[in-house]
Amino acid sequence: MPTSAQPLVELENVARYFDVSPPWLNRILERQRRQVLKAVDGVSFSVAKGETLGLVGESGCGKSTVARLIVGLYRPTRGEIRFAGRRIDAAGPDPAVRRAMQMIFQDPYASLNPRWRVADIVAEPIRAHGLARSSRDINARVGSLLEQVGLASADGAKYPHQFSGGQRQRISIARALATQPAFLICDEPTSALDVSVQAQVLNLMRRLQRELGLSYLFISHNLAVVHHVADRVGAMYLGRIVELAPVNVLFTSPQHPYTRMLLAAVPDLTRTGMPRTAVAGEVPNPLDPPKGCAFHPRCPYADERCRREVPRLKHVAGDADVTVACHAVEEGRLAQEAFTAA
Amino acid sequence: MPVDAAPAIAPAVVAPTAATPAANMARLARGWDSDLAYSFRRSPVAVVSAIVLIICLGAALFAPWVAPHNPFDLATLNLLDALTPPHGLPGAKPEYLLGTDDQGRDVLSAIMFGARVSLLVGLAAVVLAMLLGVSLGLIAGYGGGKIDGFIMRVADVQLSFPAILIALLVDGVARAVLPRDAHGSIAVFVLVLAIGVSNWPQYARTVRGSTMVEKSKEYIQAARVIGIRPLGIMWRHLLPNVLGPVLVLATINIATAILTEATLSFLGVGVPPTEPSLGTLIRIGNDFLFSGEWWITIFPGAALVIMVLAINLLGDWLRDALNPKLR
Numbered sequence: 001m002p003t004s005a006q007p008l009v010e011l012e013n014v015a016r017y018f019d020v021s022p023p024w025l026n027r028i029l030e031r032q033r034r035q036v037l038k039a040v041d042g043v044s045f046s047v048a049k050g051e052t053l054g055l056v057g058e059s060g061c062g063k064s065t066v067a068r069l070i071v072g073l074y075r076p077t078r079g080e081i082r083f084a085g086r087r088i089d090a091a092g093p094d095p096a097v098r099r100a101m102q103m104i105f106q107d108p109y110a111s112l113n114p115r116w117r118v119a120d121i122v123a124e125p126i127r128a129h130g131l132a133r134s135s136r137d138i139n140a141r142v143g144s145l146l147e148q149v150g151l152a153s154a155d156g157a158k159y160p161h162q163f164s165g166g167q168r169q170r171i172s173i174a175r176a177l178a179t180q181p182a183f184l185i186c187d188e189p190t191s192a193l194d195v196s197v198q199a200q201v202l203n204l205m206r207r208l209q210r211e212l213g214l215s216y217l218f219i220s221h222n223l224a225v226v227h228h229v230a231d232r233v234g235a236m237y238l239g240r241i242v243e244l245a246p247v248n249v250l251f252t253s254p255q256h257p258y259t260r261m262l263l264a265a266v267p268d269l270t271r272t273g274m275p276r277t278a279v280a281g282e283v284p285n286p287l288d289p290p291k292g293c294a295f296h297p298r299c300p301y302a303d304e305r306c307r308r309e310v311p312r313l314k315h316v317a318g319d320a321d322v323t324v325a326c327h328a329v330e331e332g333r334l335a336q337e338a339f340t341a342a
Numbered sequence: 343m344p345v346d347a348a349p350a351i352a353p354a355v356v357a358p359t360a361a362t363p364a365a366n367m368a369r370l371a372r373g374w375d376s377d378l379a380y381s382f383r384r385s386p387v388a389v390v391s392a393i394v395l396i397i398c399l400g401a402a403l404f405a406p407w408v409a410p411h412n413p414f415d416l417a418t419l420n421l422l423d424a425l426t427p428p429h430g431l432p433g434a435k436p437e438y439l440l441g442t443d444d445q446g447r448d449v450l451s452a453i454m455f456g457a458r459v460s461l462l463v464g465l466a467a468v469v470l471a472m473l474l475g476v477s478l479g480l481i482a483g484y485g486g487g488k489i490d491g492f493i494m495r496v497a498d499v500q501l502s503f504p505a506i507l508i509a510l511l512v513d514g515v516a517r518a519v520l521p522r523d524a525h526g527s528i529a530v531f532v533l534v535l536a537i538g539v540s541n542w543p544q545y546a547r548t549v550r551g552s553t554m555v556e557k558s559k560e561y562i563q564a565a566r567v568i569g570i571r572p573l574g575i576m577w578r579h580l581l582p583n584v585l586g587p588v589l590v591l592a593t594i595n596i597a598t599a600i601l602t603e604a605t606l607s608f609l610g611v612g613v614p615p616t617e618p619s620l621g622t623l624i625r626i627g628n629d630f631l632f633s634g635e636w637w638i639t640i641f642p643g644a645a646l647v648i649m650v651l652a653i654n655l656l657g658d659w660l661r662d663a664l665n666p667k668l669r
Contacts, residue, residue: 071567098569111560115582125568175564 007046014079016040039065041239052216054230062239102176106188108168112160119156125178145174166197238294245322255324301328381663388659395652402457409454413447441637459619464600470538475545483553497543508540513611552584593657597650
């Protein structure tokens, strides 16, 4: 795994709250209270150069909000986001940072302007940042970008609706690469695609990472996909990271009860016969999260302390790369064999 | 057919010869036009509507040269020719194709001159309403929050008054502010302002609604990630995607604006009677409908219907042609 002295992207205790209160008049008349949705509540992690960090979790756990915080679509409520050592959360849109950081979106049907030709879509970042002046240079660059993602340069004259989902996602990738970024945030880039096309897009992304030395933040709810692309994986639950570990460690010996539950729920031929804990319960209402550890209502190991005290992300004894936020793990109440022995 | 001879399908990638962005933009615009021209030639309805509209526009624009008579030159009027029926009816005179009104004015010429005023007021009022409504709607929809609340409450308040009342108000204010003798010469501008201002909330509402739908789509977020400024996003990304319903609304509104103008003229606050519009002609002819002289009101009415229909059909075609998914 690539390790370097300074991480490319760092998040420190980042939080983002949304005010989802009913309108003022309703609050007065119906005596409703202000409501705050803690979409992300104290998330810290870092991504090294050339690394892929996977972020997994159920719907609504705040994965996409983390992505939008990093690219600056949202301002964090608190915490620090640093890119190459520079803080980027407080300052306005800095062109240099915008260039170095691009995003690939989930829905390939909504992420391309339907009224623009593909060549214009891919050229937009080039024009916006003035990376090439003459139309000859822009056309040449767009053509080479399209070829880089496995399309023909003549495809630039077409409109997005003339392409399939996988091809559209390739166009998205070409647009993201147009500014020659160092860091790509991929928000569920394959979840709208067929399985066969998913593999093509994932392999394209891995090839580009090798060739261009890109770093990825790869967000997905699909554990198999994350297993395929990520170097390290963070599991999120209700706005917090509950476990952060190298991909092989997380997939073979998960520590946090939630990570175990997630992995146990994946049907997997190689793990046939393993005792599978059924996924218990629902994600609690994020407007009214449980006190203490947010996972305690669904956790088979929860005790009094879990209901009271929020667990912090801590290193696990014996492995410096693995951090877990769980009282039971910390106290050694969890039988390590429960998962791995099978 | 009034279509330029541009190639049916735009060149695949713009030829790499020009160096300036302006030349590049012009080339892009030409490519876009040629796509439109291709779709235009394949639609017979659009071609026929365009021909009809061009004839109407031409007749209105060049009325002083094309019209057989000048119905407003009192010296040429002959009261003996009053109420002459149109061609094919007993008592028709060859020089009055569509008959004459009670003062001996040629109906065909009056229609040509009247269409001038009607089209001018209708088009200008709709353009003004569109400019106001589209920009305010874009700002409200994209900005959201307090700006949105303020703009839309103003629109709501205005929509709770009938458009005619707003137009009367604007006209009244203009009359009070401007000197008495100046009013006649700028009556048309006041009328355009009155009708335009009274119509903008429809555009603002339509555009705001579509903007809010489009705003949440990921291509807008992608543009923000790239670092495009809000004005650029509104102008280049949102506007083309919200313009479809606006164009359809605008074509319908041209008819409404022409009718509003006729109503105002009827109420005595529109164009001066020395310069009647189509609406005024219909109203004047209405008095003779039951005494048998139907041509005085039917022909201006038919001219209005044909003009409005042609504009509407063209608007329909334009909406489909601008939607790349239907291409």
